[in-house]
Amino acid sequence: MSSLSHEVDVPEANGQAPVIPIxxxxxxxxxxxxxxxxxxxxxxxxxxxxxxxxxxxxxxxxALPCDVFDHPDNAIPFDSLGDILSFGVRSTGREDFGLxxxxxxxxxxxxxxxxxxxxxxxxxxxxxxxxRYLHHHDRGASPFVEVDGVDAFLGYSISHYDGPGxxxxxxxxxxxxxxxxxxxxxPQFSFVDVxxxxxxxxxxxxxxxxxxxxxxxxxxxxxxRFRASWLDHKLPKTDALLxxxxxxxxxxxxxxxxxxxxxxxxxxxxxxxxxxxxAHEDVCALLNVGRRTLxxxxxxxxxxxxxxHNEILFEIARRMLxxxxxxxxxxxSRCMWSRSLRPRLPAMGGxxxxxxxHEPAPARRDLTRAPPPAPGENARxxxxxxxxxxxxxxxxFFNDVVNRSGDVHVMERVVRAKSGPELELGG
Numbered sequence: 001m002s003s004l005s006h007e008v009d010v011p012e013a014n015g016q017a018p019v020i021p022i023x024x025x026x027x028x029x030x031x032x033x034x035x036x037x038x039x040x041x042x043x044x045x046x047x048x049x050x051x052x053x054x055x056x057x058x059x060x061x062x063a064l065p066c067d068v069f070d071h072p073d074n075a076i077p078f079d080s081l082g083d084i085l086s087f088g089v090r091s092t093g094r095e096d097f098g099l100x101x102x103x104x105x106x107x108x109x110x111x112x113x114x115x116x117x118x119x120x121x122x123x124x125x126x127x128x129x130x131x132r133y134l135h136h137h138d139r140g141a142s143p144f145v146e147v148d149g150v151d152a153f154l155g156y157s158i159s160h161y162d163g164p165g166x167x168x169x170x171x172x173x174x175x176x177x178x179x180x181x182x183x184x185x186x187p188q189f190s191f192v193d194v195x196x197x198x199x200x201x202x203x204x205x206x207x208x209x210x211x212x213x214x215x216x217x218x219x220x221x222x223x224x225r226f227r228a229s230w231l232d233h234k235l236p237k238t239d240a241l242l243x244x245x246x247x248x249x250x251x252x253x254x255x256x257x258x259x260x261x262x263x264x265x266x267x268x269x270x271x272x273x274x275x276x277x278x279a280h281e282d283v284c285a286l287l288n289v290g291r292r293t294l295x296x297x298x299x300x301x302x303x304x305x306x307x308x309h310n311e312i313l314f315e316i317a318r319r320m321l322x323x324x325x326x327x328x329x330x331x332x333s334r335c336m337w338s339r340s341l342r343p344r345l346p347a348m349g350g351x352x353x354x355x356x357x358h359e360p361a362p363a364r365r366d367l368t369r370a371p372p373p374a375p376g377e378n379a380r381x382x383x384x385x386x387x388x389x390x391x392x393x394x395x396x397f398f399n400d401v402v403n404r405s406g407d408v409h410v411m412e413r414v415v416r417a418k419s420g421p422e423l424e425l426g427g
Contacts, residue, residue, distance in 0.1 A: 265294075
């Protein structure tokens with residue numbers, strides 16, 4: 001069994017620049033990093049025909065071969081998927097082009113992982129399958145499932161693409177998530193609300209109608225919220241023998257991928273660090289290996305867990321800094337970051353802040369500007385103005401920076417370094 005998927009030879013198109021090569025994923029073949037199976041966008045040809053537009057135009061702009069949709073296991077770079085959706089929006093004039101694609105797809109579009117989850121005994125097991133195995137269909141993003149009191153969240157986080165098609169990929173991904181939950185839970189199921197990391201479209205009612213719940217745009221993350229009690233819902237018809245056969249195929253892929261511990265750790269951290277901290281032991285538990293074993297495997301690949309952790313943290317922080325300011329100044333996720341990461345900031349925050357200091361000027365200015373003195377207050381006298389006033393000034397500055405950057409775990413480290421350990425930040 002080869003460690004890479006088979007590459008499909010693609011000829012040059014009439015003297016034009018060569019198109020992007022595609023890979024054939026599927027049974028016994030690993031999906032290359034940063035790629036996604038084309039099955040998830042399988043509705044594109046039909047949609048283009050419905051709009052009376054030639055499919056070849058989109059494929060030519062995306063530098064993809066004309067037969068890329070001929071097999072559902074054909075895999076393309078994740079940014080090429082973004083290009084398809086972005087060009088589709090421009091060609092059709094439909095902001096909901098990603099939603100149109102996603103609403104025509106479901107669990108079966110996700111390959112082996114999608115077929116497996118449909119044979120689970122309950123919703124909790126099915127979503128666990130989705131989180132654990134989706135990377136065999138999509139290696140440009142990560143799904144996540146969280147439980148917070150009476151609510152549960154099914155979300156999707158893009159990690160390999162920041163292009164113009166990003167909002168439309170989120171539309172399609174959550175539309176598929178909606179179809180998966182409806183298929184698992186039946187017609188009685190409904191969402192509490194939906195959050196999308198995309199600008200508000202001109203027709204938001206279209207989204208609310210499709211999801212059957214209120215939709216929040218410009219959100220920090222893209223997720224479907226529903227009552228956690230649905231996780232224990234039993235699937236009415238499952239085939240244990242079929243599930244066993246599918247599990248065997250996925251186990252073979254997992255065994256082949258076990259040689260790349262770095263990529264496994266990166267994938268888990270990308271999904272987790274957006275919402276909560278994740279320790280070395282947490283990753284070991286998810287991979288079902290001991291700490292020494294994982295450390296040894298990573299060392300053999302020339303990297304440490306902390307290096308990967310800082311790399312993913314930097315990736316998330318930079319993406320947050322690039323996003324516009326949020327309407328909600330102190331969301332629950334930020335408060336959680338502030339409380340839970342405070343003891344570990346000296347170990348990781350300085351590394352991330354140092355790298356962010358080399359980012360473009362607006363981000364660097366947010367990170368390094370000292371708190372201004374209060375109106376009428378002498379800057380030199382500020383340290384002697386009393387601990388209460390000093391705490392209030394720094395707390396206001398901290399909240400202002402967080403509101404504009406959206407990055408608590410980095411900002412708290414920087415402001416703490418400027419303010420001294422005695423200040424209670426982010427309270």
